Amino acid sequence: MKAQDVDHLVEPFRHKEETLRWQSEFWGKWIQGAIASYRYDKDPELYKIIKNGAESLMETQLPNGYIGNYSEEAQLNQWDIWGRKYTALGLIAYYDLSGDRKALDAACRVIDHLMTQVGPGKVNIVTTGNYIGMPSSSVLEPVMYLYNRTRQDKYLDFAKYIVKQWETPEGPRLISKAIADIPVAGRFPHPKVWFSPENGQKAYEMMSCYEGLLELYKVTKNPLYLSVVEKTMNHIINEEINVAGSGSAFECWYGGKALQTYPTYHTMETCVTFTWMQICDRMLGLTGNSLYADQIEKAMYNALLASLKADASQIAKYSPLEGWRHEGEEQCGMHINCCNANGPRAFAMIPRFAYQVNGRRIDVNLYAASSVEVELDKKTRVSMTQETNYPIDGQVRIVVEPEKTSDFTIALRIPAWSERTVVSVNGEPLTDLLAGAYLPIHRTWEKGDEITVELDMRARLVELNEAQAIVRGPLVLARDSRFKDGDVDEASVIVSKDGYVELTPVQAPDFAWMAFTVPMVLGTDLEGNGKARPIHLCDFASAGNTWNQAERYRVWLPKTWNVMRTPYKPY
Numbered sequence: 001m002k003a004q005d006v007d008h009l010v011e012p013f014r015h016k017e018e019t020l021r022w023q024s025e026f027w028g029k030w031i032q033g034a035i036a037s038y039r040y041d042k043d044p045e046l047y048k049i050i051k052n053g054a055e056s057l058m059e060t061q062l063p064n065g066y067i068g069n070y071s072e073e074a075q076l077n078q079w080d081i082w083g084r085k086y087t088a089l090g091l092i093a094y095y096d097l098s099g100d101r102k103a104l105d106a107a108c109r110v111i112d113h114l115m116t117q118v119g120p121g122k123v124n125i126v127t128t129g130n131y132i133g134m135p136s137s138s139v140l141e142p143v144m145y146l147y148n149r150t151r152q153d154k155y156l157d158f159a160k161y162i163v164k165q166w167e168t169p170e171g172p173r174l175i176s177k178a179i180a181d182i183p184v185a186g187r188f189p190h191p192k193v194w195f196s197p198e199n200g201q202k203a204y205e206m207m208s209c210y211e212g213l214l215e216l217y218k219v220t221k222n223p224l225y226l227s228v229v230e231k232t233m234n235h236i237i238n239e240e241i242n243v244a245g246s247g248s249a250f251e252c253w254y255g256g257k258a259l260q261t262y263p264t265y266h267t268m269e270t271c272v273t274f275t276w277m278q279i280c281d282r283m284l285g286l287t288g289n290s291l292y293a294d295q296i297e298k299a300m301y302n303a304l305l306a307s308l309k310a311d312a313s314q315i316a317k318y319s320p321l322e323g324w325r326h327e328g329e330e331q332c333g334m335h336i337n338c339c340n341a342n343g344p345r346a347f348a349m350i351p352r353f354a355y356q357v358n359g360r361r362i363d364v365n366l367y368a369a370s371s372v373e374v375e376l377d378k379k380t381r382v383s384m385t386q387e388t389n390y391p392i393d394g395q396v397r398i399v400v401e402p403e404k405t406s407d408f409t410i411a412l413r414i415p416a417w418s419e420r421t422v423v424s425v426n427g428e429p430l431t432d433l434l435a436g437a438y439l440p441i442h443r444t445w446e447k448g449d450e451i452t453v454e455l456d457m458r459a460r461l462v463e464l465n466e467a468q469a470i471v472r473g474p475l476v477l478a479r480d481s482r483f484k485d486g487d488v489d490e491a492s493v494i495v496s497k498d499g500y501v502e503l504t505p506v507q508a509p510d511f512a513w514m515a516f517t518v519p520m521v522l523g524t525d526l527e528g529n530g531k532a533r534p535i536h537l538c539d540f541a542s543a544g545n546t547w548n549q550a551e552r553y554r555v556w557l558p559k560t561w562n563v564m565r566t567p568y569k570p571y
Contacts, residue, residue, distance in 0.1 A: 001030070001033060001034040001049075002049055004049075004336075008334065009336070010053065010060065012069040013027070018070045019070065021078070021333075022079035022331070022338070023332040024086065025079070025338065026336050027057060028086025028089050031050060033343075033347075034049065034050050034344075035050060035097050036349060037344065038097070050094065054094040054103055057087070064113050066110070066113050067084065067110050068084055075117070076128040077128065078130060081118075081125070081129055081136035082136060084110055084111075085141070085142055088145075089141065091103045091106050092145050095149075108150065111143055111146055111155065115154070119158065119161055125137050125162055126165045126166065126168060129197075131197065132170075132197070132198065132200045133166075133170065137162050137166065137209055138208035138212055140163065143155050143158055143162070144218075148219070160216075162212075163213065172187070172188075172206070172209070175228050181231065183235050183253075183255070184203075184235050184236055185201055185240070185253040195250075201252040201253045203272045203275075204271050204275050206232075206253070210229045211279050214286065217229075233292075237295065238257070239253075240257055243462060243471065244303045245273070245295065245298035245299030246267075246268040246272060247276075248267060250266045251269045261465040263323070264320060266326070267319075268319045269317060270304070270315050270316060270318075270342065270346070271339050273299055273307065274342050274343060274345055277296050277299050277300065277304070278346075280296050281353055284296070284365070288358075290414070294413075296353060297365075297415070300346075301474045301539075302476045305541035306325070306541045307339070309547060316339065317337060321540075321554075321556060322555060323552060324548065324549050324553070328340055353365055353366060354372070355374065355384070357374050360376045360377055360408040361408065364384075364410065364411065364413060366413075367386065367455070371385045381403040384399065384401070385398070387399070394418075397450060397451070398451040399449075400449040400451065407442070409441065410440075410451065411438040411439065412453060414435050415455065417460065417471070418455045418473075422454040423439060423441075425441060425450070425451055427452075456473075459477075459516075461500065468493075468556070468557050469557070470501055475514070475539050477538065478538060478540045478543035478554060478555045479543075479554050480537075480542075480544065480552075480553045486522055486535065488553060489554060491523040494519070495521070501519075504517045509538075514538060514539045516538075518534065520534075543555075
C-alpha cells in the first residue's frame with residue numbers, strides 16, 4: 001500500500017477530460033485497502049500517506065460538489081457514476097478513520113451533486129453508464145453509508161429511488177429476477193458484444209448492487225431485500241463458484257461451475273474474487289450462516305492467494321485453473337489496473353473476518369496462528385490465542401484468557417468439508433458436532449482454558465466432466481510443470497478409495513508452500529504395467545506463481561478412458 005504513488009491516482013481528477021474510461025475508481029479502491037491495512041498494523045507512515053491522499057483528492061472538488069475525471073458534457077456516461085461511488089466510499093472510509101468532518105462533507109457534496117442530475121423527474125440512473133445500469137446504481141452503497149452517518153432523509157429517499165429503478169423496463173431487475181429464481185448468467189440474453197451496455201451478466205457490478213441492497217436492508221428491515229440477496233448468492237454458489245472459490249469469465253457470470261473443467265483463461269478476476277468474499281462476509285454478519293464463512297475460506301486460500309505473485313509485487317488480473325496467471329495490464333493510461341488497486345482490500349479483510357463478536361458470543365471463523373483481544377457487551381475483555389500450522393495439518397489449540405471468570409460463548413466454525421472433527425475443552429471431548437455449522441460452546445470460562453480442534457484433512461477426490469481434482473482441507477491441489485514428472489495435461493487415473501486419496505507429504509520445493517505425491521496411473525503407463533506411481537502436486541496458490549508462460553499448471557486432470565478389461569500382454 002505504501003509503495004503506491006497516490007498523487008498518480010489523484011492526477012486524473014485534476015483534469016476532468018475523460019469521456020469513457022475508469023481512472024476514477026483506482027483512488028477509492030486503493031484508499032479503502034490502505035485504511036483497512038492501517039487498522040490492522042497502525043503504521044504511522046501509512047497513515048500520513050492516507051491523509052495526504054484524502055486531502056489531495058478533496059482539493060479537486062468543484063464548487064458544485066463534483067469529484068471526478070469526466071468532462072461536464074460527458075458526465076453520467078460510461079464509468080462516471082461508478083467512479084463517484086468509489087470516491088464517496090473512500091472519503092467515508094477516511095472520515096470513519098480520522099474523524100475529519102471535511103471528508104464526510106465532501107462525500108455528501110459528491111452525492112448531493114449526483115442527485116441534481118439523476119432522480120425523479122431527471123435522468124433515470126439505470127440508463128446511465130454500462131451493463132444495464134448496474135455500475136451506476138451500485139452507488140446505493142455509499143448513499144446508505146451517508147444516511148447512516150447523517151440521518152438525512154434525502155439519502156434514504158435516494159436509495160429507495162435507486163432500487164425502484166432496478167425494476168423499470170430499462171433496469172437490471174435485480175429483485176424480480178431473483179424472486180423468479182433466474183440464474184445470474186441467464187437473466188439477460190447473451191450480448192452480441194460481451195463488453196456492452198446491454199450485458200447483464202457482469203459479475204462484479206451485479207454483486208456491488210446487492211451489497212448496497214444489504215445496507216438498505218439493515219435500515220428498513222424489509223425481508224424482501226435479504227431474501228433476494230440470499231437467492232442470488234445461492235445461484236452463484238450452485239452455478240458459478242468453482243473448486244478454487246471464485247468464478248466468472250471475462251468478468252461475467254457464465255454458468256461456470258459446470259464448465260470449470262474446460263479451458264477458460266479469463267476467469268477468476270481478482271476484483272470478482274474480492275467482491276465475492278466481501279458480500280459473503282456481509283451475509284455472514286447478517287445471518288450467522290457458516291456457509292458464507294466456508295466460501296470466504298475457500299476463496300482466500302485458493303483464488304485470492306493464487307492471484308499474488310511469488311514476490312508479492314503484483315496481483316494477477318486473472319487466475320485460471322490451468323495454464324498460467326494473467327498479469328494485469330496498465331489501464332486507462334495509468335501505471336495501475338483494477339485488480340492491483342482492489343486486491344489488497346481482500347487481504348486486508350482477513351484479520352477482521354477471523355474473529356467476529358456478537359453480544360457475548362465470539363465466532364472463530366478462521367483457523368490460523370493468531371491472537372486477538374475483544375470486548376463483550378462493553379463489559380468483559382477476552383484474549384484468545386491460536387497455536388496451529390493449519391492448513392498444513394488440522395491440529396488447532398486455542399487458549400482462552402478472560403479478564404475475569406465469565407460466562408460467554410465461543411462458537412467454532414466446523415467446515416462443511418470436515419466430516420470427522422474432534423473438539424475438546426480442557427481435555428473433555430464434545431459431542432453433537434455438525435459439519436457446515438458453528439459449534440457454540442457456552443460455559444464459564446477461566447484463564448488458561450484450552451480448546452483443541454482436530455479437523456479432517458483427508459484429501460478428497462472431486463470428479464466432473466470426466467476430469468479429476470484433489471482438495472485437501474480448504475486447499476485445491478494442482479500439477480505444476482516445475483516438478484518435471486510428466487506432462488501436466490496428460491490423461492490419468494487418480495487412485496482413490498471411498499472418494500479419498502492417499503497423499504504423501506514431501507519436501508516442498510522453493511516455489512511451493514506445500515507439496516505432496518499422489519498415486520496416479522498416467523496414460524503413458526497403460527502400455528506398460530499400468531501401475532500407479534507417485535506424481536507431485538502442490539497447493540494451487542503456489543502453482544504457476546512465477547507467471548512464466550513456459551511453466552504450466554493444472555487443477556482439473558483429464559481422466560483416462562481405459563476400455564480394456566484384460567491385462568495388456570506384450571507381443
